Amino acid sequence: MLIKEFISETNKNKMISDLLKYYKVGSVKVKTKSMKDRAHYNVDTGTLELSTRYKTIKNRQLKEFLITIIHEIYHAMDAKRYGWKKFKEMYEYEMNYRIANDQDEYKDNKYEIEAEKFGQKNWSKWKNIFKRDGLI
Numbered sequence: 799m800l801i802k803e804f805i806s807e808t809n810k811n812k813m814i815s816d817l818l819k820y821y822k823v824g825s826v827k828v829k830t831k832s833m834k835d836r837a838h839y840n841v842d843t844g845t846l847e848l849s850t851r852y853k854t855i856k857n858r859q860l861k862e863f864l865i866t867i868i869h870e871i872y873h874a875m876d877a878k879r880y881g882w883k884k885f886k887e888m889y890e891y892e893m894n895y896r897i898a899n900d901q902d903e904y905k906d907n908k909y910e911i912e913a914e915k916f917g918q919k920n921w922s923k924w925k926n927i928f929k930r931d932g933l934i
């Protein structure tokens with residue numbers, strides 16, 4: 799049996815677009831850029847920005863990659879649910895609230911906690927789906 803070390807660019811893009819469609823945020827744009835974080839959902843532009851470290855994905859990065867994408871998609875779903883301007887206000891309010899309470903603006907941020915939970919909860923289900931579909 800052939801063990802593929804890398805996931806092809808085509809298959810990576812197919813996984814991302816399947817996820818965006820499934821979670822009904824198909825209008826989200828995706829771009830790769832050099833950045834400190836793994837990924838970022840840019841609420842102003844509706845863009846999922848992915849670190850260049852995910853330009854090619856090795857199999858051992860797959861779990862982290864799926865959690866990251868699903869986490870960012872959750873932010874996109876929130877932006878759709880509340881409207882992006884409103885969500886941006888809510889998010890900034892939450893950051894300020896955490897800072898005012900001597901907490902971390904990200905680690906203790908309820909929107910970050912929810913998004914991470916969502917990623918942790920769903921990644922393995924998607925791994926099985928993508929395996930079934932022959933993408934990984």
Ligand SMILES: [Zn+2]
Pocket residue numbers: 869870873909910913
């Ligand atoms: Zn986040």
